Amino acid sequence: MILCLEDFEGAARRRLPRPIYAYFSGGVETNASLADNRRAFSEWGFVPRTLVDVSKRSTSTTLFGETYAAPFGIAPMGLSALATYRGDVVLATGAAKAGIPMIMSGTSLVRLEDVAQAAPKSWFQAYLPGAPERILALVDRIATAGFGTLVLTVDVAVLSSRENNVRAGFSTPLRPSLRLAWDGICAPSWTFGCFLRAIVRDGMPHFENSFAERGAPILSGSVLRDFVARDHLNWSHVELIRKRWKGRLVIKGILSKEDALLSREHGADGVIVSNHGGRQLDGAVSPLRVLPEIAAAVGGSMPVMMDSGIRRGTDVLKALALGADFVFVGRPFLYAAVVEGEAGVVRAADMLATEMSAGMGLLGITSLDELGPHMLRPLK
Ligand code: FNR
Secondary structure, eight states: OOOSTTHHHHHHHHHSOHHHHHHHHOOSTTOHHHHHHHHHHHTEEEOOOOSOOOSSOOOOEEETTEEESSSEEEOOOTTGGGTSTTHHHHHHHHHHHHTOOBEEOSSOSSOHHHHHHHSTTOEEEEOOOSSHHHHHHHHHHHHHHTOSEEEEEOSOSSOOOOHHHHHHTOOSSBOOOHHHHHHHHTOHHHIIIIIHHHHHHHOSOBOOSSSSSOOOBSBOSSOOGGGGTTTTOOHHHHHHHHHHOOSEEEEEEEOSHHHHHHHHHTTOSEEEEOOTTTTSSTTOOOHHHHHHHHHHHHTTTSOEEEESSOOSHHHHHHHHHTTOSEEEEOHHHHHHHHHHHHHHHHHHHHHHHHHHHHHHHHHTOSSGGGOOGGGEEEOO
């Protein structure tokens, strides 16, 4: 029975080949940050007010001049097309129907132009290729496609050690092997409904957007060299992009107030406080724990968004009370797409908004503006 966001995970796990599920669900090394992302929310308790007329509650909010049905969106997730056929389009159109934003990942197997066409209000997340001329070519391509918001993810200077991927037989690209074939046989609905369907209809999926031109096919013996060429990127590259990109620029992967201030200094329009869902630096602090100091440093002058570990409407309320203007949710939407496609994405968004609305009523508030740290007490 699927009653909340977390219920999608078990259902998705049963449908997915083991390596793909491991890639979606995993953290890095000891999974310390992954676990702490949930713990951080449980360490705050609400102090509700009673006997307040809460009959007219609204979860809607405005961000970058756009009004959304709820203060959450879908975080960028690479290889979403391994969740369901043309997964990026499914997530984007599902989000559009639910009235929330979706950030398309740069590490995607669907062309960014296709997503921009299917859901024109989607945002785009880029990983930067090394050379300046390739960065600018990518920025121009994103602009020509019609995206209005570009998210630069900056917490992947080097590749993290995803031991769980290795143990489960996952790699990018996927290496053809007997084991992989067996994993596919054990997950027939995925193999026929997602993978073979994509190959029959569109040909072998390729990495389409990380770089200006087409990258490696998803099933291949070769290595994606460009992925490791990010360790020299610095604030001068942000400046380069800021000069070329006329739309909104958001920096994702910030965990310190110093970097939030630098983001603003270098022309960013907003930041996403994130530890990448516990998938990069193992032991990196949970975003919720640093959100108040970052909001104190740059809040009010630019939107402060956050992600990592949000699963419940009350989690969204806690994040907003601690200074977030908006939040993003990752894995649950991917699982919802695995289980029910676009309808699952819409359902997941509705469930989260419904939980939020109930939480607001029980807290004694009718609008998100009323949220603040005075409604929370640390439980530890
Ligand atoms: C991610 N994340 C991510 N972030 C990013 O900026 N670009 C990317 O391509 C990806 N890819 C990706 C794939 C998968 C399978 C996952 C689960 C995550 C991180 C993502 O945007 C977000 O920060 C976290 O997923 C948020 O944490 P939760 O909600 O999944 O706990």
